[in-house]
Amino acid sequence: MPSGKICGLTVKDVRFPTSLEQHGSDAMHTDPDYSAAYVIIETDSGMRGFGLTFTVGRGTEIVVCAVEALRPLVLGKSLDEITADFRSFYRLLTSDGQMRWVGPEKGVIHLATAAVLNAVWDLWARAEGKPVWKLLVDMEPEKLVSCIDFRYISDALTEEEALDILHKGQEGKQQREEDMLREGYPAYTTSCAWLGYTDQQLTQLCSKALADGWTAFKVKVGAELDDDIRRCRLIRQMIGPEKFLMIDANQRWDVGEAVAWVTHLSEFQPLWVEEPTSPDDILGHAHISKALAPLGIGVASGEQCHNRVMFKQFLQASALQFVQIDSCRVGSVNENLAILIMASKFNVPVCPHAGGVGLCELVQHLILFDYICVSTSLDKRMCEYVDHLHEHFKNPTLIRNAHYMPPVVPGFSSEMVESSVDKHTYPHGEVWRSMNQL
Amino acid sequence: MPSGKICGLTVKDVRFPTSLEQHGSDAMHTDPDYSAAYVIIETDSGMRGFGLTFTVGRGTEIVVCAVEALRPLVLGKSLDEITADFRSFYRLLTSDGQMRWVGPEKGVIHLATAAVLNAVWDLWARAEGKPVWKLLVDMEPEKLVSCIDFRYISDALTEEEALDILHKGQEGKQQREEDMLREGYPAYTTSCAWLGYTDQQLTQLCSKALADGWTAFKVKVGAELDDDIRRCRLIRQMIGPEKFLMIDANQRWDVGEAVAWVTHLSEFQPLWVEEPTSPDDILGHAHISKALAPLGIGVASGEQCHNRVMFKQFLQASALQFVQIDSCRVGSVNENLAILIMASKFNVPVCPHAGGVGLCELVQHLILFDYICVSTSLDKRMCEYVDHLHEHFKNPTLIRNAHYMPPVVPGFSSEMVESSVDKHTYPHGEVWRSMNQL
Numbered sequence: 091m092p093s094g095k096i097c098g099l100t101v102k103d104v105r106f107p108t109s110l111e112q113h114g115s116d117a118m119h120t121d122p123d124y125s126a127a128y129v130i131i132e133t134d135s136g137m138r139g140f141g142l143t144f145t146v147g148r149g150t151e152i153v154v155c156a157v158e159a160l161r162p163l164v165l166g167k168s169l170d171e172i173t174a175d176f177r178s179f180y181r182l183l184t185s186d187g188q189m190r191w192v193g194p195e196k197g198v199i200h201l202a203t204a205a206v207l208n209a210v211w212d213l214w215a216r217a218e219g220k221p222v223w224k225l226l227v228d229m230e231p232e233k234l235v236s237c238i239d240f241r242y243i244s245d246a247l248t249e250e251e252a253l254d255i256l257h258k259g260q261e262g263k264q265q266r267e268e269d270m271l272r273e274g275y276p277a278y279t280t281s282c283a284w285l286g287y288t289d290q291q292l293t294q295l296c297s298k299a300l301a302d303g304w305t306a307f308k309v310k311v312g313a314e315l316d317d318d319i320r321r322c323r324l325i326r327q328m329i330g331p332e333k334f335l336m337i338d339a340n341q342r343w344d345v346g347e348a349v350a351w352v353t354h355l356s357e358f359q360p361l362w363v364e365e366p367t368s369p370d371d372i373l374g375h376a377h378i379s380k381a382l383a384p385l386g387i388g389v390a391s392g393e394q395c396h397n398r399v400m401f402k403q404f405l406q407a408s409a410l411q412f413v414q415i416d417s418c419r420v421g422s423v424n425e426n427l428a429i430l431i432m433a434s435k436f437n438v439p440v441c442p443h444a445g446g447v448g449l450c451e452l453v454q455h456l457i458l459f460d461y462i463c464v465s466t467s468l469d470k471r472m473c474e475y476v477d478h479l480h481e482h483f484k485n486p487t488l489i490r491n492a493h494y495m496p497p498v499v500p501g502f503s504s505e506m507v508e509s510s511v512d513k514h515t516y517p518h519g520e521v522w523r524s525m526n527q528l
Numbered sequence: 529m530p531s532g533k534i535c536g537l538t539v540k541d542v543r544f545p546t547s548l549e550q551h552g553s554d555a556m557h558t559d560p561d562y563s564a565a566y567v568i569i570e571t572d573s574g575m576r577g578f579g580l581t582f583t584v585g586r587g588t589e590i591v592v593c594a595v596e597a598l599r600p601l602v603l604g605k606s607l608d609e610i611t612a613d614f615r616s617f618y619r620l621l622t623s624d625g626q627m628r629w630v631g632p633e634k635g636v637i638h639l640a641t642a643a644v645l646n647a648v649w650d651l652w653a654r655a656e657g658k659p660v661w662k663l664l665v666d667m668e669p670e671k672l673v674s675c676i677d678f679r680y681i682s683d684a685l686t687e688e689e690a691l692d693i694l695h696k697g698q699e700g701k702q703q704r705e706e707d708m709l710r711e712g713y714p715a716y717t718t719s720c721a722w723l724g725y726t727d728q729q730l731t732q733l734c735s736k737a738l739a740d741g742w743t744a745f746k747v748k749v750g751a752e753l754d755d756d757i758r759r760c761r762l763i764r765q766m767i768g769p770e771k772f773l774m775i776d777a778n779q780r781w782d783v784g785e786a787v788a789w790v791t792h793l794s795e796f797q798p799l800w801v802e803e804p805t806s807p808d809d810i811l812g813h814a815h816i817s818k819a820l821a822p823l824g825i826g827v828a829s830g831e832q833c834h835n836r837v838m839f840k841q842f843l844q845a846s847a848l849q850f851v852q853i854d855s856c857r858v859g860s861v862n863e864n865l866a867i868l869i870m871a872s873k874f875n876v877p878v879c880p881h882a883g884g885v886g887l888c889e890l891v892q893h894l895i896l897f898d899y900i901c902v903s904t905s906l907d908k909r910m911c912e913y914v915d916h917l918h919e920h921f922k923n924p925t926l927i928r929n930a931h932y933m934p935p936v937v938p939g940f941s942s943e944m945v946e947s948s949v950d951k952h953t954y955p956h957g958e959v960w961r962s963m964n965q966l
Contacts, residue, residue, distance in 0.1 A: 118623070118625070118628065119625050119626070119628070119629065120625045121625050121626065122625070122626060122629075123626065145629055145630060146625075146626050146629045147626035148597060148624065148626040148627050149594075149597055149626060149627040149629060149630040149637065150630075151593060151597065152590060152593045152594045152597055152630060152636060152637065153630060155589060155590050155593040156587075156590045156636065159586060159587055159589065159590055185556070186586065187556070187557050187558045187559050187560065187584075188557070188559065188560060188561065188584050188585035188586040188587060189585075189586050189587040190556065190557070191557065191560075191583055191584040191587060191832075192583060192587040192588075192590060192591060192635060192636050192639060193635055194779075194807075194832070195808075196634050196635045196808070196834065197630060197631055197634045197635020197636050197637060197638070197834075198590060198594065198630050198631075198635050198636035198637060199587065199590065199635060199636060200635070201630060240782075241782065241806075242782060242783075242805060242806040242808075242809060242812070243782075244782045244783070244784065244785075245782060245783035245784055245812060245815070341632075344678075344679065344680060344681075344682045344683060345680075345682070345683035346682065346683055347682075367680060368632075368679075368680040368837045369632075370633075370634070370680075370834075370835065370837040370838055370841075371680060371837050371840075371841065372810060372811070372841060373810070373841045373844050373845065374680070374683060374837075374841075377683070394629075394632070396634065396635075396808075397808065399806045399808040399809050399812075400808055402809075403808075403809065403810060403811045403812075406811050407811065
C-alpha cells in the first residue's frame with residue numbers, strides 16, 4: 091500500500107511523576123520525572139508513525155519546541171522519497187543552515203531529531219509490515235549503508251569498510267535470527283538498586299530478581315562511598331561470586347576521583363563502571379580505562395554521548411570497553427547504525443542503555459539487529475532492562491527468563507497507549523492537574 | 529546602592545534578515561539571519577541587566593523556550609547572594625537534576641544559560657559601576673576562582689593552579705591596563721570575504737580595510753577548491769606577504785579532506801585554518817594539527833566548542849594552536865575564565881570568535897582581561913571583528929586603527945537599542961511583518 095506524503099506531525103509533552111517514589115534516582119538526577127517528547131506523524135494515506143525521545147521532566151517542553159521547529163522539514167515528504175535517500179533526509183534535519191547553530195547534532199535539537207526520525211522508522215517498518223529489527227535484518231547492506239551519514243567519521247570508518255562488515259554479517263544470519271526468536275537477547279536489570287532506595291527495598295527487589303532468573307545486576311553509586319560499599323556488598327552477597335554486578339556513577343566524579351572511588355569498590359568485582367565522569371570527556375575515560383584495567387574493571391558509557399563523532403573518538407582512544415548506545419539521544423536508527431558498525435570495527439561490545447520511557451521498547455530492535463547482522467556474537471553483551479512504565483506502551487517489551495524476546499508487531503514498538511498519553515500530558519493531563527490540586 | 533532581588537526575567541527573539549545580502553554566509557551556514565535570544569533581568573530595586581546569546585535564525589525560538597525554563601532558578605535571588613558564591617549559582621543552572629538531561633552543558637540549554645549568566649554579569653558590573661573587563665581586572669584572584677566550576681577539569685587545572693596563574697598575572701597589570709586604554713587590543717577583520725560575496729565585493733572591501741589600517745584578514749573557504757584558490761590569491765595579492773591571512777572552513781571537511789584541501793591552499797600562507805572539521809572532533813583536530821604543522825599552518829577552533837570539558841581535551845591533545853573563545857556559547861564569564869586559565873597553562877594563545885550579534889561587544893571584555901591578568905602577552909593574539917549590526921547596541925564597540933578600544937560604560941556592553949529590538953522581534957516586529965507582506 092502506498093504510504094503517501096507526511097501531512098501531519100504532532101508532538102506531546104508526556105511526563106510520569108516518578109520522582110514521588112525515587113524510581114530512576116541516581117547521583118546526578120536525584121528527582122527524575124521520567125518523560126518523553128512523543129511524536130506522531132501522519133500521512134495523507136492514513137498511515138501513522140510514532141517516535142519519542144526520553145527526558146526526565148523539566149526541559150521536555152524545550153524538546154517539544156525543537157520538534158516543532160523541525161516540522162517544516164518533514165511535512166510534504168513521502169516515505170518513499172525519504173527512504174530512497176535516507177542519508178540526505180538525515181542531513182536535511184541535522185544540517186539545516188540556520189538550526190545547526192543551536193547544535194550541531196547535540197543536546198535539545200538532536201534529541202528532537204531522534205524523536206522525529208524514530209517516528210519515520212516506525213512508519214517505514216509498519217509500511218513494510220515488519221518490526222524494525224526485522225526490517226533491518228532483511229535489508230541489503232547497500233541499503234543499510236545508504237541510511238548512514240559518514241560525515242566526520244570517514245577517518246575511522248569508510249563506506250566501503252561498513253559495507254564489508256555488513257556483508258560478513260550476512261553469513262549465518264538466518265541461524266542467529268532463529269536463535270533470537272527462540273531464546274531472546276540476554277538482559278540485565280537496573281530495577282533493584284536505584285540510589286534513592288533503602289537497603290530493605292534493595293534486598294527485596296534483588297531476591298525477587300534472582301527468583302525471576304536475572305544473572306546481572308546494576309547498582310547506582312557515587313553519592314557516598316560508605317553507602318556504596320554497603321550496597322555493593324549487600325548485592326554481591328546476595329547474587330554470589332559468579333553473577334555480574336555493574337556499577338553506575340552517572341557522571342558524578344572528576345577523573346582522578348573516579349579512579350580512586352572505583353578502586354575502593356573493586357573488591358566487589360564490578361564488570362564495569364558506567365559514566366564515571368563527564369560524558370564529553372573522551373580523554374578522561376581513556377585515562378580511567380587504563381587505570382582500572384589491571385583491576386579487571388571496564389568502563390562503559392554512551393547514554394549521554396551525543397553523536398557518532400563522539401563515539402568515534404571514544405573508540406579511537408580505547409576509552410570504553412562497553413559501548414552503550416541509546417535509541418533516543420543520537421539520530422535514531424541512522425546514527426546508531428554508524429555506531430554499531432564502528433563498535434564492530436573496533437571490536438568493542440555494545441550493551442545498550444535502556445529503561446526510562448520506551449528506551450527498552452526501541453533499543454531491543456537495534457541490539458537484535460546488532461547480534462544478527464553486525465557483531466554476530468553474544469560475548470560480553472547484554473541489554474539493560476528496567477521493569478517500569480511498560481504498561482503505557484501498546485506493544486511492551488516481552489522478557490522471558492531475563493531475555494528480551496523479539497517483537498513481532500510491525501513498527502518500532504514506540505506507540506504509546508492513548509489514554510496514558512492523555513492522562514500524563516504535562517501540565518494539563520489528569521495526573522498533573524490532580525497533583526497540582528493537592 | 530543595594531541591587532535587590534531579581535524579580536523579572538524577559539527574553540526576546542530578535543532576528544536580523546542578514547540572509548538577504550549573504551552577510552555572514554559560510555560553507556555550512558549559507559543563509560544565516562543573524563539573531564539573538566536577548567535577556568533582560570530586573571531587580572526589585574529597579575536595576576536591570578542585559579544578556580544575550582547569538583543564533584542564526586530558525587531555532588532562536590527554542591533557545592527562548594530554554595531561557596524560560598531557567599527562569600524559576602533565577603527569580604528571587606539577589607545579586608549579592610549570587611556573587612557571594614557564583615560557582616554554586618553556576619552549578620544550579622547547569623546541573624538541575626531534571627534539565628541537565630537535555631544537555632548537559634551543551635547545545636540549546638547551554639546557549640540559554642550563557643544568555644542568562646551574561647545578563648547577571650552585566651547587572652553585577654553595573655552595580656559596581658564598572659565595565660565587565662575592569663570588574664574582572666580589579667577582582668582578587670580568590671574571588672575570580674570562586675566563580676569557576678572546576679567539575680570535570682580538575683585533572684587539567686586545579687583550583688590551586690588557577691590561583692597561582694592569576695597571582696602571577698597581577699604583576700605589572702597596571703601597566704598593561706594603561707597600554708590597553710591607550711592602544712587598544714589588536715583585531716582582525718572577517719568583513720571582507722564572506723563566502724557569498726563576489727570577487728568584486730572582496731576587492732572593494734579589502735581595499736577599504738587596508739586603507740582603514742587592518743593588518744589581518746579572514747577568508748571563508750570550503751565550498752569549491754578552485755574558488756578558494758582564486759579568492760585566497762586575490763586577497764594575498766592585495767595585502768602583500770607580510771600581513772596575516774586566515775582561512776575558515778566552518779566545519780566543512782572530514783579529517784583527511786581537511787588536510788588535503790588546506791595543503792592545496794598552503795601557498796597563500798594562512799596563519800591558521802579555522803574549524804576544519806566537526807567541532808566535536810578533538811582527535812581529528814589533533815591529527816590535522818600534526819599534519820599541517822610542517823606547513824606552518826595552525827589550527828583554530830572554539831566558536832562551537834560547547835564547554836570547558838571539550839576545551840580541556842583540545843588542549844590536552846595539542847589539537848589547537850589558537851583557542852577561539854566565544855562569549856555566548858559556553859557558560860558566560862564563569863566558564864570562559866576556566867578556559868582562559870587553561871589556555872594559559874597549556875601556553876596556547878586565545879584569539880576570540882566575534883561578529884554575529886553582540887559577540888564583539890561582549891568578548892572584548894574577556895580578551896582585555898586575558899591580556900591584563902592572564903596571558904600578559906599579545907604574541908600571536910588578536911580578536912575577531914566584523915563591522916556589522918553594531919548600531920543596534922547602546923554602547924557599540926569602538927575600533928581605532930584596527931584595535932578594540934576598552935569600553936568605559938559600566939556593564940557588559942550588551943544592552944540593545946530598544947527600538948531595534950522592537951522592530952526586529954520575530955515574528956511580529958515591524959521588519960518581519962513587512963517582509964512577510966511582500
